[in-house]
Amino acid sequence: MNLHIYNTLEGQKVPFEPLDKAHVRMYVCGPTVYDRAHIGNARPIIVFDVLYRLLRRLYPRVTYVRNITDVDDKIIKAAEECGEEIGTLTERMINCFHEDIRGLDVLPPDEEPRATEHIEEMKKLIEKLLATNHAYRADGHVLFHVPSYPDYGKLSHRDREEMIAGARVEVASYKKDPADFVLWKPSTPDLPGWESPWGRGRPGWHLECSAMSQRYLGETFDIHGGGLDLVFPHHENEIAQSECAYPGKPFVRYWIHNGYLTVDGEKMSKSLGNFITIREALDQARGKGEAVRFNMLGTHYRQPADWTDAGLQGAIHIMDRLYIALRDAEDVESLSSSASPNGVLEALMDDLNTPLALRRLQRIASQLNKANSVDRKRELKNALLSSGELLGLLQKEPDDWLKGKITYEVEMEAVAAATPGLGARKTEQEEEITLGIKFALEMDAELIRGEPWINQKIAKRIEARKRKDFAAADAIRDELAEKGIILEDRPDGTTDWRRA
Ligand SMILES: [Zn+2]
Structure with a gap:
């Protein structure tokens, strides 16, 4: 089976065929670093991490670029509000972002370009667009002239009128057309800015992604990803800029978008009090970031997802069961991760069907629990580890997971x-x-x-059982259970423990 993926550009699921089978190129819009990332921001990060892992399994080389927007009006506003230097704020937020997603076991991208380090590329792109009359200067700005690009709207499948109505932007008097958008805007001396032929200023947000993707991936590349909310206008504008700057060359071949995320059935907002940062979700999961991943991947990426604490707690429980299966097979030697992933790979090949992949992962674990022969156990343990790796799960020491030794x-x-x-x-x-x-x-x-204390209690309970004082043994079990320690008696008479 070949990888099939839903291409927003075509509006259907299609076979994925990279330009170069030896090297797949993917770009995903990254964060604007003005505040702590929230759980909605985590969705594309996790979804495209799974796609990245899958592509790496299928192709010899993958270049994954995820940018950082570190110049933006939202950043300027946030810095003003908290009385911090812009550079200090963005640096701090980039550190927070990296720390948050490390907690989610997300692989780092191959390149993570920052907008402020690619201003030259952006200026060159503007020069090209001005020279070919796709852009014009007005009132200190440089604007992209949308009517100069007849294909505008091909990604969002909307006509011009709908897009203008949908954009709801205040139409500045200097725009030739209401749909025209900013490539370069003037900066006053107190704002971040760079010298340019059009005066001191700063780039528009859309321009950043066109310039940085071209820089690292070329004029045409395979996959561009992001949240559904970026289709219009952000991605539509990226296409217009890039395809006008490099005529005759398609910008991106496969556009992939993840659905929206709500919290407890409502749109997340600070005023509703249901705003959850990635950090808070990790705390809710008691540091078990894989459970956050599991919960997120439980919904297919194109569907709207609803984040609930009950879902997260359920995910923790399932992850515990999966790690218990691995712990119980600890003595079975595992081979390399090239083992057959028992249907999980196939599920992902079908437009990243993660809900099915997770069910199959659980099935492998229950088969492993029931397996009798060492050979069968080895095969299933390998399958569990190899499939888990594709999903970014089960790569820790089972004991560390079960005993909560996940330190901060x-x-x-x-x-x-x-x-x-x-x-x-x-x-x-x-x-x-x-x-x-x-x-x-x-x-x-x-x-x-507390561990030695737990072990002492277990030893006392074993003694109590030996002298058939089951009431005392049960009392110790209950005492530990109250503290969130679950005892597990093994057939060989030993007792192990894990945290609830
Ligand atoms: Zn972008």
């Missing part, structure tokens, strides 16, 4: 670096997040320190 140390370091000293000005939310992580760290340390 690495993350704590990043936070310390991101929020220097107590005197540094932080938003109230940032203060709370730092406090929350400190709290979690202390909790974790206490739980880990």
